[in-house]
Amino acid sequence: MIIETRTCKFLARRLNERGGNHDRQSSTLCHCFPGFALLVVLAAAQTPQATNAPEYQLSVGGEVERELKLSLADLAKLPRRLVRAKGHDGVESMFEGVALIDILDKAGLKFGEGLSGKSLALYLVVEASDGYRVVFALPELDPAYTDRVIILADKMDGAKLSESPGPVRIVVPGEKRQARWVRQVSALIIKRA
Numbered sequence: 001m002i003i004e005t006r007t008c009k010f011l012a013r014r015l016n017e018r019g020g021n022h023d024r025q026s027s028t029l030c031h032c033f034p035g036f037a038l039l040v041v042l043a044a045a046q047t048p049q050a051t052n053a054p055e056y057q058l059s060v061g062g063e064v065e066r067e068l069k070l071s072l073a074d075l076a077k078l079p080r081r082l083v084r085a086k087g088h089d090g091v092e093s094m095f096e097g098v099a100l101i102d103i104l105d106k107a108g109l110k111f112g113e114g115l116s117g118k119s120l121a122l123y124l125v126v127e128a129s130d131g132y133r134v135v136f137a138l139p140e141l142d143p144a145y146t147d148r149v150i151i152l153a154d155k156m157d158g159a160k161l162s163e164s165p166g167p168v169r170i171v172v173p174g175e176k177r178q179a180r181w182v183r184q185v186s187a188l189i190i191k192r193a
Contacts, residue, residue: 056167058152060102062190063122065108071166072154072167078102081151085173088181095171097153101141103188111142126170126180127187134170134180149176153187 058075060068061162080097086092101111110119115138124136139145154161161167165183172180 012169027108034138037160050112058185059187060103060107060169061187062125062174063192064104064190066106068103068107071102075103075152075168076156078106081149083149083151083153083173085171085185088178093157095151095153096155096158097151097168097171099141100136100150100152100170100188101143103152104138104141104190107188107190109138109190111138112144115139115142115144121193123193125189125191126185127189129184129186132182134182136180 024168034146056072058070060070074118075098079102080096081099083095084092085095104124105111109122120139122138124138125133126136126140127133136150141150143149150170150172152168154166154168161169168185170180170185171184172178
């Protein structure tokens, strides 16, 4: 009975937070139907809660022709790439996403013949939502300089990335340490050395 009374009080507080005064309604229901409180708690646990989390947006800026704000839907419209790479656990997985070069090309960066001279002093800073940052020299991304494809992945082994590493992360095939595999990427910033 003590648990049900506490649950009824909790229920009344929750209903009041959503607007209105439901103290009398919830206590009447709890009093008349002793199992009602437990039923409400179990139903609430089974009901998915709507989140007010903001929609993901990747910021692309710095020394680019066009600054960009890309949603997951925008990224899905870019050419998709698949790469095999070993994660932190040493297990090889198939990652799917967008090559960094394709995102930077959309922002107006020049690659191939255009990546020479003074533009070789440009570099990419990848920033995570928690402020973690890593650096890539632009030739590391350019197929004219390397065969390795570095991607902004949103899937691993065919499934969307979980919240911890996702919704997107950098995947660098062939690196022995995954220190540059930035999780929860929030920005790509081009700077000059």
